[in-house]
């Protein structure tokens with residue numbers, strides 16, 4: 845099993861959720877985060893003064909999938925989250941050792 849962590853532009857969340865649902869994903873976790881990549885921050889005007897905003901709002905989507913489903917899910921996220929402009933985000937794939945469904949005690953593949 846692998847954890848796919850996608851940091852995306854917030855307005856892309858709904859499309860990413862739909863794309864993952866079409867891939868058979870049954871659950872995921874969403875967190876509002878801030879970050880920067882090469883995009884860095886930008887300058888914003890607030891009450892007439894200029895402020896440099898160091899961190900931009902992003903959405904982090906975490907989804908654990910079977911290893912054989914990783915490529916399909918990653919492709920699905922890339923396809924809908926890409927605008928072609930800087931700051932489209934990143935996807936990280938990491939190993940997951942164990943999953944437990946608390947209600948039933950089911951484990952791993954059957955618990956995803």
Ligand SMILES: Nc1ncnc2c1ncn2[C@@H]1O[C@H](COP(=O)(O)OP(=O)(O)OP(=O)(O)O)[C@@H](O)[C@H]1O
Pocket residue numbers: 851852878879880881882883884900902929930931932933934
């Ligand atoms: N190396 C990293 N580690 C952890 N989070 C990262 C990393 N790089 C980017 N992020 C997260 O992803 C978000 C979006 O990154 P961003 O798209 O700006 O990356 P980039 O590499 O600069 O790509 P682009 O050139 O398309 O802008 C960042 O705001 C940050 O939250």
